Amino acid sequence: MSPQQTFQNRQDTFQNLADNFQKQYNQWAIFRAILFLATIAVSYATNLFWGGNYVIPVVIIGISVFLFSVSKHLKIKYLRDKNRALTRLNEDELKRLENIFTRAETGEQFAESNHFYSSDLDIFGKQSIFxxxxxxxxxxxxxxLAEWLKFPATKSEILVRQEMVAELSSKIDFRQNLEASALLIEEVAEPTHKLFQWSNSPENEEIKKPIFQYGKYLPYLTIPLILAWAFDFLPIGYPLVMLVIHGFIGKQIYETVSNALEQTLRLTGALKAYASLSETVVNEPFTHPQLLQLQSELSEASPAIKALEDILNKLGNRANPFFMFIVGIPTLWDIQYFIKLENWKRQHRDNLSKWLLIIAQFETLNSFAGLHFANPDFVKPEISDDSIALKVTSLGHPMIRKMKRITNSIEIEGEGKTVIITGSNMSGKSTFQRTVGVNIVLALAGSVVCAEAFTCSCMQIFTSMRTQDSLEEDTSSFYAELKRLKTLIQAINSKQLAVNSYQLPIFYFLDEILKGTNSKDRHDGAKALMLQLHKTRASGFISTHDVELGDEFEKQGFVENYSFSSEVVNGDLVFDYKLRAGVCHSFNASLLMKGIGIEM
Structure with missing residues (x-):
């Protein structure tokens, strides 16, 4: 069964289930209303015919049945909402197959203005790899997910990710249940940095003072005194004195509790989502050792995170003045639950960030597994041990739909190598470079790629493709490109670009190199740069309209020439977007200018 058929069948199934649960939901709503009215009517009739002594059992039975109906009603609501979420997920997957993205998230908040490639390769944005x-x-x-796309992994990490993605790809029920669990909670996307700050902060020393550690037991004296006054066994003075003492003690810790809540309270909904997600992971059978290890580390997460959520919810009750007056002060509520909060932090502080990162890892792996499942013709890339190696067969851009996708094959191996791509305007030079770059990014993140065969080594991608002028920085487009090329040279010479102390070679993509200057300077500058790059641990692609550059390096062993071209058919320009060996000497600018009305 194709992915499209699978998603369509699942969408229909979950929609039918959601509709059925909606009908049950409506029926139980009517039943609850009838039950409530019936309890009142039966209680009245009982009192009328048999007397008040029989009313209490009737009310107790009525309330018990009503509470059962509420529980049942909420369970049906949960099942309805979950099936609605699963319906939306499969609808979203169907639209993804057509490159229509319904989710609002673009990942742009994770973009970096001077990143080596993310802007040029559309890693983030409205129509992006993210x-x-x-x-x-x-x-x-x-x-x-953004981090995995921005930074290449080591070979060992890539291979493990590939294996985990392969296992998760077939687990469509688990993967969609994981997503649905998150979708049911509105606050799931709340940033967690404040929670991390709180969990990593030192233990609160103030709450360890004797006034709080011993004072927390005062309610065991105060509450009986209040009850004794309520039943006229004691004058009001005794409990009032105790309440004043409570108020004095509570004031000492009020600001501390407020600060802790400011860091954590908004995340109670998100914590509920994390608890649900961890529970989904823990209950799934896995076979891959790394998945089993992650699952084992998450085994205690759900009850612990639920306990934290409960503590924060109860501490949050302090925001209600009525609650604080009736319950908070007599029970020293702030102290009781702040101590519990600190105890929780002491017990789980080292695990909280680990748990959240494990859940994030499952979500990220699920993203790659979803791409794998939806595109069964994509392949698992081979990761070469060579310094620089790229060998691809029938490579296409994953963002272009299959029926419109044009694929190409190419090979480049060794350091100091350059592929010059010449060709006419709009023939596909830039798209081809982005196609290669995007697939390398996917491969080095652990994903499948859009190709029949794909081999690459661990490399640092660098692009200079969309440099433009900036009024704010008073920078011309040519100078902006020079700044970008300077960054490339610095990166090649840097000792910082390393993964596990291994210096990554650079693989560059330079589009329409030095396009902002005159033809002679452009030629001389490009030639000098290529000769300089040849002496380094860097290889890559340069596209240009400068055919002389390609001709001049035709016989150089470290340069290969490829091209894209167009042809005129019945007076119209036709592009096949196929890569050919050699320099392109036919251009179409004059025909394009004639096409818009310029008299040539």
């Missing part, structure tokens, strides 16, 4: 992949719902999951 949107194609993203099946995360927590903030931490989205951030991890």
């Amino acid at each position: 949107k194609l992949l993203n099946r995360t719902h927590t903030f931490t999951g989205s951030a991890m």
Whole structure:
């Protein structure tokens, strides 16, 4: 069964289930209303015919049945909402197959203005690789997906990710249940940095003072005194004195509790989502050792996170003045639950960030697994041990629909190598470079790629493709490109670009190199740069209209020439977007200018 048929069948199934649960929901709503009215009527009739002594059992039975109906009603609501969420997920997957993205998240909050490639390769944005992949719902999951796309992994990490993605790809029920669990909670995407700040902060020393550690037992004396006064056993003075003492003690810790809540309270909904997600992961059978290890580390997460959520919810009750007056002061509520909060932090502080990151990892792996499942013709890339190696067969851009996708094959191996791509305007030079770059990014993140065969080594991608002028920085487009090329040279010479102490070679994509200057300077500058890059641990692609550059390096062993071209058919320009060996000497600018009315 094709992915499209699978998603369509699942969408229909879950929609039918959601409709059925909606009918049950409506029926139970009517039943609850009837039950409420019936309890009142039966109680009245009982009192009228048999007397007040029989009313209490009737009311107790009525309330018990009513509470059961409420529980049942809420369970049906949950099942209805979950099936609605699963329906939306499959509808979203169907639209993804057509490159229509319904989710609002673009990942642009994770973009970096001077990143080596993310802007040029559309890693983030409205029509981006992030949107194609993203099946995360927590903030931490989205951030991890962005990190995996921005920074290449080591070979060992890539191979493990590939294996985990392959296993998760077939687990469509688990993957969609994971997403649905998150979708049911509105606050799931709340940023968690304040929670991390709180959990990593030192233990609160103030709450350890004797006034609080011993004072927390005062309610065991105060509450009986209040009850004794209520039943006229004691004058009001005794409990009032105790309440004043409570108020004095509570004031000492009020600001401290407020600060802790400011960091954590907004995240109670998100914590509920994390608890639900961890429970979904823990209950799934896995076979891959790394998935089993992550699952084991998450085994205690759900009850612990639920306990934290409960503590924060109860501490949050202090915001209600009526509650604080009636319950908060007599029970020293702030102290009781702040101590519990600090005890929770002491016990789980080292695990909380780990748990949230494990959940984020499952979400990120799910994103890659979703791409894998939806595109069964995509392949798992081979990761070469060579310094620089790229060999691709029938490579296409994953953001272009299959029926419109044009694929190409190419190979480049060794350091100091350059592929010059010449060709006419609009023939596909830029798209081809982006196609290669995007697939390398996916491969080095652990994903499948859009090709029949794909081999690459671990490399640092660098692009200079969309440099433009800036009024704010008083920068021309030519100078902006020079700044970008300077960054490339600095990166090649840097000792910082390393993964596990291994210096990554640079693989560059330079589009329409030095286009902002005259032809002679452009030629001389491009030639000098290529000769300089040849002496480094860098290889890559340069596209240009400068055919002389290609001709001049035709016989150089470190340069290969490829091209795209167009042809005129019945007076119209036709592009096949196929890569050919050699320099392109036919251009179409004059025909394009004639086409818009310029008399040539």
